[in-house]
Amino acid sequence: MNADLAALHGLLSARHDRVLIAASSGGEATWRAFGVPDGADAEVGSVSKGLTGLLYRDAVDRGEVSPTSTLGELLGRPEATYAPLTLEAVASHRSGLPRLQSNGGSRSQWTRTWRMWRRGENPYGDTVEELLDLAADVPVGRPRFAYSNLGFELLGAALARRAGRPYAALLRERVLEPIGMTGAAVPARATDLGAHALLGRSRSGRPHEPWVGEAIGPAGGVRCTAADLAALLDGLLDGTAPGLSALDPVADAQGASRIGAAWITMDFHGRVVTWHNGMTGGFASFVGVDREAGVGVAIVSATAQRLDSAGIKALASLRSGS
Numbered sequence: 001m002n003a004d005l006a007a008l009h010g011l012l013s014a015r016h017d018r019v020l021i022a023a024s025s026g027g028e029a030t031w032r033a034f035g036v037p038d039g040a041d042a043e044v045g046s047v048s049k050g051l052t053g054l055l056y057r058d059a060v061d062r063g064e065v066s067p068t069s070t071l072g073e074l075l076g077r078p079e080a081t082y083a084p085l086t087l088e089a090v091a092s093h094r095s096g097l098p099r100l101q102s103n104g105g106s107r108s109q110w111t112r113t114w115r116m117w118r119r120g121e122n123p124y125g126d127t128v129e130e131l132l133d134l135a136a137d138v139p140v141g142r143p144r145f146a147y148s149n150l151g152f153e154l155l156g157a158a159l160a161r162r163a164g165r166p167y168a169a170l171l172r173e174r175v176l177e178p179i180g181m182t183g184a185a186v187p188a189r190a191t192d193l194g195a196h197a198l199l200g201r202s203r204s205g206r207p208h209e210p211w212v213g214e215a216i217g218p219a220g221g222v223r224c225t226a227a228d229l230a231a232l233l234d235g236l237l238d239g240t241a242p243g244l245s246a247l248d249p250v251a252d253a254q255g256a257s258r259i260g261a262a263w264i265t266m267d268f269h270g271r272v273v274t275w276h277n278g279m280t281g282g283f284a285s286f287v288g289v290d291r292e293a294g295v296g297v298a299i300v301s302a303t304a305q306r307l308d309s310a311g312i313k314a315l316a317s318l319r320s321g322s
Helices: 005-009 047-061 071-075 087-091 109-119 128-134 149-163 167-179 226-238 308-321
Strands: 019-025 028-034 041-043 223-225 264-268 271-279 284-290 295-301
Touching: 005 019, 005 028, 005 308, 019 226, 019 308, 028 226, 041 295, 047 087, 047 149, 047 167, 047 271, 047 284, 071 087, 071 149, 087 149, 128 149, 149 167, 167 226, 223 226, 226 284, 226 295, 264 308, 271 308, 284 308, 295 308
Parallel strands: none
Antiparallel strands: 019 028, 019 295, 041 223, 264 271, 271 284, 284 295
């Protein structure tokens, strides 16, 4: 039974006038683009971490790395403060790494983030080598749950180094193409954007530069079309996604939630939902699945206003109609 995507779109606020939506119910995934061409692609933000989680668990399944492999050994940076951190700790946000790398003076991530909010600039853009240098002496706290963009930048870089392939190529070959996300990409430069790339804006309407950069890819640099979102839901729900164990919780996260490799699991009104959201300067995203009910929804908006509540409501609507 196909989902009523127009009804799901109606759950969003009026600010969300350029939106990609996909939904899966009864084993059928459908998609639609609202206010933009069908082939438009958008930033999924931290949903990229969910894709990196799949890539990580696939690398474990292949025997390339283990959960106890460390960043130092894979990145060849034994002197770095992050060197002893294990991949499993990083993938579950329990490494002690801060949210952002704070070193670099005017190039610190905090300074660049401030410029993003004030001027709409891209706060990323580093190469992997620049990131590894800037983060080499980052302070590492005690191992408890603390969400870290930096951690996933380093995780993706480590997996790529181990495989001997750039992250963007590795993700495409091992996760995106097997799932059928043929329109998805990880642009390193603004010139890599395609003709149908959407430009985002803040909640107040300020235009924002695209979040592109080699280092940010694993944590927030993936772009997808609506058709890609439908393919992702298919892969997560029918069990064909590589590294699917990334969805299985292994540790406590915030509040009553638990976490696998990036993916969060929570109880919403008696239903177990596995999900990840995202927010960039100009985009917001939500991907969630109820694996037991076999329903899922993915929403990406070219306006940076949270979609979590609408995503949970959309899942409830799909369950009641399935």
